[in-house]
Amino acid sequence: MGSPNASTFDGTVPVFSEVFMQNEIITSTPSAEEVMRKVDKESNTRVFTGWRKIVIRALLITFATMILLFQLVIQVDNYVKYPVFIGSILFIGYLLYPVTKRQSVRTNYVPFYDIILAVVSAFSFYYFAIFREDLIFRASQINTLDLVIGVVAILTAFEFCRRAVGFPILCVVGAFIAYAFYYYCVMSKIDFLPSFRKIIS
Numbered sequence: 556m557g558s559p560n561a562s563t564f565d566g567t568v569p570v571f572s573e574v575f576m577q578n579e580i581i582t583s584t585p586s587a588e589e590v591m592r593k594v595d596k597e598s599n600t601r602v603f604t605g606w607r608k609i610v611i612r613a614l615l616i617t618f619a620t621m622i623l624l625f626q627l628v629i630q631v632d633n634y635v636k637y638p639v640f641i642g643s644i645l646f647i648g649y650l651l652y653p654v655t656k657r658q659s660v661r662t663n664y665v666p667f668y669d670i671i672l673a674v675v676s677a678f679s680f681y682y683f684a685i686f687r688e689d690l691i692f693r694a695s696q697i698n699t700l701d702l703v704i705g706v707v708a709i710l711t712a713f714e715f716c717r718r719a720v721g722f723p724i725l726c727v728v729g730a731f732i733a734y735a736f737y738y739y740c741v742m743s744k745i746d747f748l749p750s751f752r753k754i755i756s
Contacts, residue, residue, distance in 0.1 A: 600651045602662045611650065618643050634687040642680030645715050649673035652718040676711035679704050697752060705755035 603611050622640070625631050649672045650665055682704050683690060690701070697705070716724045732754065739750035 599653070599656055601653055601665065602660075604662060607663050611647075614647050614650075618647060632687070634691065635684040638680040638682075638684040641712070642677040642684075645680065645711060646673045646677035648715045648719060649676060652715070654718065672711060672714070675707060676715065679708035679711060683708075697755065702752060702755055709755075 621643070625636050625640075649669050654666075654669070690697075713725060713728070716728070735754050736747075736750060739745045739753055740747060743750075745753075
């Protein structure tokens, strides 16, 4: 008399060991989301649940609505539109993209320094929209505050690009900045500090 777990040889009832192996394979197979987090830099975002997920979705919907209004309904100067656009991306981006991949597996976790970076990066671009008339009036005669905020804007944009895309984009942007310094300092024979001010402006 055969065992109840054993199968007949006609293949109609699976052997217990085969069923166990199939279940083991299914449970050990990573999900598509886990695979994307490993191979795709842009998919490595934080996981939110509950009211935090609702807040993030509300921010994204508000951002998309703002872009549509800027393009179709409200006529906004580019000196306002572009800084607000980039500042909003950085604010939401620092809430979504962690500094390392290990932080993305923690649910509902945003460290305090990313909240600070989100606010600082957004303000550093909103500054150019808020004081656009003064900046246009002064043209290239930027003061120390303009210089500091410009540097902060560039650095925070660099860090967000590293998190969202990776180092290759930083190499491309860095090459353009290096060429700008080469043009002003070497070809135009302008001192470093005035060249730096021109690039920031």
